[in-house]
Amino acid sequence: MPVTFADVEAAAVRIAPYVHHTPVFTSAALDEWLGATTFLKGEHLQRGGAFKYRGATNAVQSLTEEEARRGVAAHSSGNHAGALARAARARGIPAYVVMPDSVRAVKKAAVLAYGASITSCENTPASREATLRDVVAKTGAVEIHPYDNDRVIAGAGTAALELLQSVPDLDVVIAPVGGGGLLSGTAIAAHGVRPDVTVVGGEPALADDAAQSLGLGTIQPARPPTTSADGLLTALAPRTFAVLREHVAEIVTVEETEILDAMQLVWQFTKQVIEASAAVAVAAVRKRGFDGARVGVIASGGNVDLDPMFAVLR
Amino acid sequence: MPVTFADVEAAAVRIAPYVHHTPVFTSAALDEWLGATTFLKGEHLQRGGAFKYRGATNAVQSLTEEEARRGVAAHSSGNHAGALARAARARGIPAYVVMPDSVRAVKKAAVLAYGASITSCENTPASREATLRDVVAKTGAVEIHPYDNDRVIAGAGTAALELLQSVPDLDVVIAPVGGGGLLSGTAIAAHGVRPDVTVVGGEPALADDAAQSLGLGTIQPARPPTTSADGLLTALAPRTFAVLREHVAEIVTVEETEILDAMQLVWQFTKQVIEASAAVAVAAVRKRGFDGARVGVIASGGNVDLDPMFAVLR
Numbered sequence: 001m002p003v004t005f006a007d008v009e010a011a012a013v014r015i016a017p018y019v020h021h022t023p024v025f026t027s028a029a030l031d032e033w034l035g036a037t038t039f040l041k042g043e044h045l046q047r048g049g050a051f052k053y054r055g056a057t058n059a060v061q062s063l064t065e066e067e068a069r070r071g072v073a074a075h076s077s078g079n080h081a082g083a084l085a086r087a088a089r090a091r092g093i094p095a096y097v098v099m100p101d102s103v104r105a106v107k108k109a110a111v112l113a114y115g116a117s118i119t120s121c122e123n124t125p126a127s128r129e130a131t132l133r134d135v136v137a138k139t140g141a142v143e144i145h146p147y148d149n150d151r152v153i154a155g156a157g158t159a160a161l162e163l164l165q166s167v168p169d170l171d172v173v174i175a176p177v178g179g180g181g182l183l184s185g186t187a188i189a190a191h192g193v194r195p196d197v198t199v200v201g202g203e204p205a206l207a208d209d210a211a212q213s214l215g216l217g218t219i220q221p222a223r224p225p226t227t228s229a230d231g232l233l234t235a236l237a238p239r240t241f242a243v244l245r246e247h248v249a250e251i252v253t254v255e256e257t258e259i260l261d262a263m264q265l266v267w268q269f270t271k272q273v274i275e276a277s278a279a280v281a282v283a284a285v286r287k288r289g290f291d292g293a294r295v296g297v298i299a300s301g302g303n304v305d306l307d308p309m310f311a312v313l314r
Numbered sequence: 315m316p317v318t319f320a321d322v323e324a325a326a327v328r329i330a331p332y333v334h335h336t337p338v339f340t341s342a343a344l345d346e347w348l349g350a351t352t353f354l355k356g357e358h359l360q361r362g363g364a365f366k367y368r369g370a371t372n373a374v375q376s377l378t379e380e381e382a383r384r385g386v387a388a389h390s391s392g393n394h395a396g397a398l399a400r401a402a403r404a405r406g407i408p409a410y411v412v413m414p415d416s417v418r419a420v421k422k423a424a425v426l427a428y429g430a431s432i433t434s435c436e437n438t439p440a441s442r443e444a445t446l447r448d449v450v451a452k453t454g455a456v457e458i459h460p461y462d463n464d465r466v467i468a469g470a471g472t473a474a475l476e477l478l479q480s481v482p483d484l485d486v487v488i489a490p491v492g493g494g495g496l497l498s499g500t501a502i503a504a505h506g507v508r509p510d511v512t513v514v515g516g517e518p519a520l521a522d523d524a525a526q527s528l529g530l531g532t533i534q535p536a537r538p539p540t541t542s543a544d545g546l547l548t549a550l551a552p553r554t555f556a557v558l559r560e561h562v563a564e565i566v567t568v569e570e571t572e573i574l575d576a577m578q579l580v581w582q583f584t585k586q587v588i589e590a591s592a593a594v595a596v597a598a599v600r601k602r603g604f605d606g607a608r609v610g611v612i613a614s615g616g617n618v619d620l621d622p623m624f625a626v627l628r
Contacts, residue, residue, distance in 0.1 A: 023337075044585045106582075228627065257628070264624045268420075271358045271587040271616040302585040309623040310578045313542065314571070 002243065003150045005192025008157035008185065011058040015155060018057045018090055020046050022159070024166050025299075027269040034282070036290040039170070040266070041163040044274050044302025048110065050231075051159050051182055051300050052083035052146070058155030059144045060087040068093045073141035075099070075121070075128040078107035079231055079301055080146035085116035096141050098131045104230070104305045123225065125235070147181025148237035157185025163296050164193040172290055175298040176280040177201035177210045177251060178232035180240030186298055187247035201244070201251040202284030204229045204259060210236055211251035214244060228256055231277035231301065252284035259283050266299075273302045316557065317464045319506025322471040322499065325372040329469060332371045332404055334360050336473070338480050339613075341583040348596070350604040353484070354580070355477040358588050358616025362424065364545075365473050365496060365614050366397035366460070372469030373458045374401040382407045387455035389413070389435070389442040392421035393545055393615055394460035399430035410455050412445045418544070418619045437539065439549070461495025462551035471499025477610045478507040486604055489612040490594040491515035491524045491565060492546035494554030500612055501561035515558070515565040516598030518543045518573060524550055525565035528558060542570055545591035545615065566598035573597050580613075587616045 025040040043051035060072060071094030074084050081097040088095035095116035099108060100123035111118055121131035136143055144152065159182075160173055175186040187199040203210050204227035212220040213236050222235040236244065254262075263279035266272060274282075278299040285295055339354040357365035374386060385408030388398050395411040402409035409430035413422060414437035425432055435445035450457055458466065473496075474487055489500040501513040517524050518541035526534040527550050536549040550558065568576075577593035580586060588596075592613040599609055 049585065260624060260627055264620050267587050268620055271363065273581050273585040273587060304582075306578050306582055308626045310574060312622045312626055313574055 003153045003184070003188055005188055007150065007154040008161055008189045008192060011151070011154040012158040012161055014061050015054055015057040015158060018061070019054055021162055022046055024163060025270045025272055030265060030269040033265055034285045036285055036293050036295045038285060039163065039167045039294070039296045040270065040299045041159055041296060042272065043159050043298060043300050044272060044278065048079070048082045048086050049301055049303040050079035050083060051156055051298065052079040053086060054158050055152035055155035055181060055185070056080065056083035056087035056144065057090065059149060059151040060091050060093070062151050063142060067142050071095060071139060071141040072144045073097070073132060073135050073139065074144045074146060075132045076146050077230060077233060078103050079303060081116070082107060082110035082114065084144055085111045085114035088116065089114045094141065096135045096139055098128055098135060100128065106305050107303060125222065147179035147234070148239050150239070153181050153185045153240070155185070156182045157189035159298055160186040160189040161193065163298070164190060167296060168194065169294060170194065170197055170296040171293040172198045172200055172295040174200040174202055174281045174284055174295060176229070176232055176277050176300055177203045178277070179234040180210060180236045180244055182298060182300055183248065184240045184243035187243060191247055198249050199247050200284065200288070201248055202281040203251050203253050204232055204280055205253040205255050207232050208253045210244065211253050213241060214248070214251055229259055229277040229280045231275065232280060252288045254280055254283040254287050258287060262286060273304055274299045275301045275304050277301060317467045317498070317502055319502055321464065321468040322475055322503045322506060325465070325468040326472040326475055328375050329368055329371040329472060332375070333368055335476055336360055338477060339584045339586055344579060344583040347579055348599045350599055350607050350609045352599060353477065353481045353610045354584065354613045355473055355610060356586065357473050357612060357614050358586060358592065362393070362396045362400050363615055363617040364393035364397060365470055365612065366393040367400060368472050369466035369469035369495060369499070370394065370397035370401040370458065371404065373463060373465040374405050374407070376465050377456060381456050385409060385453060385455040386458045387411070387446060387449050387453065388458045388460060389446045390460050391544060391547060392417050393617060395430070396421060396424035396428065398458055399425045399428035402430065403428045408455065410449045410453055412442055412449060414442065420619050421617060439536065461493035461548070462553050464553070467495050467499045467554070469499070470496045471503035473612055474500040474503040475507065477612070478504060481610060482508065483608060484508065484511055484610045485607040486512045486514055486609040488514040488516055488595045488598055488609060490543070490546055490591050490614055491517045492591070493548040494524060494550045494558055496612060496614055497562065498554045498557035501557060505561055512563045513561050514598065514602070515562055516595040517565050517567050518546055518594055519567040519569050521546050522567045524558065525567050527555060528562070528565055543573055543591040543594045545589065546594060566602045568594055568597040568601050572601060576600060587618055588613045589615045589618050591615060
């Protein structure tokens, strides 16, 4: 049975003791650049620096006592790993994370800081899956998929639920799309609160498998990882593909320069450090043009490797 | 007559319709690094991206109608110029700003965007003063000094007033010191609310004229501008020197690498873009060590030239 609005509402209650109710940011200068009245839901200020903690917490807190004792496991290119490690620690259970070698050090450090075990793998879907199967076989842990999981999707949707509760009269809600968990949860939440809102996805042109999938009507595989938006590399799952087909009006694809322009201007105008994956949704607002509409953007995270940027100042 | 706590309270009422009541940021990870429970007063989210709008607004809104008609003038290395331009526009009066040629483009653009006139000068105190005298002679505008002005000092103090109202039980309040306007206002406000709070200044070691002045008992001139904290280049004025001698327990000087370390970690842990001048106060907390005390930090601004930092991503 697919995720319902009631599931998102239940998730919001379940995770409330653990997650931040994040603020919404606005900027007249940003609005002028975007050509829309824009409300940035600041999930970069969520625990762990990304919306992922919502879904991970909903999944971990939904486990039975028996399941919880065995712990949780996942593969992740970054933010989900940190979120799951943190959610597991909040419940006092083990977390086993499979991460590609290529993942940035800042994201690995966040996972280790929360007491999780990391198993490295190659940066391919096949290697991730095989390594995770090994880990689950050895530990008996419950797999918590980063997005192909109803409780993760429902948890992710609570960000949009909060946004719509703060700013009810939105015309458009937009979120970045990688595996589609955030956009699925966002769509279910947004249409639950406001059935006539237009739900849009933002996707890097260099990782436009979701746009291709919706256009062709079948799930297309992820492309080789070349975009700076390294949280959006994964392909849709049947579960998220179904939600997106039902709820999403459009996927807007954006070029790398458009992503970086949006990221820099959000930093400049709002003083908020959002990561490239979050900037994809902002760039999509600019590219698509919403003609003065009221647009809610899920600013999905703020985990940026600042070392190379600060190196130029040192 | 020196600025009093009543002046700060009156300024808070006068400027309330125009300024943001900025949020306070906390971070467990930052506290661990700093060895203190730290509360960052987020003046980077003030209008114009810096606390300067408070003092400029208090000065502009205090003008008589006759004075206001003539407009306002100032020399400034950046944030005061933008703040004065914006404050003047809010009252619908002209602003004339003298800026050194070396000022970063982002700060010049902010001034021009608010309709002010810019007159360029060399980056020396003598050139600034002479150019400003010319501008005032030509226009009849009222000079609003960036810090050697009681209303500017009282306005600057409203940030600390808000901080102490939000977090009353602070042991220490710390602000960066350049010309001493912010630190003077901060000290008067903090001691007005809480007479036993310890007021500390943070200053770049490469621009340690305030520390030298307090140590020697006479105002020392500004040194050649070499610090990254480009908002803190100016020397104390007799007015601020007197306040600092009375109220400030200590000036902590920090090296450039310490400033950049603090700046990067604030960005990483809080996702807030603060400028180097603000990071000076954070770096001073780390360097001095406050042994678990509750420390309020005036994060004075967030106007960073992001172009070179983003260039490495492009």
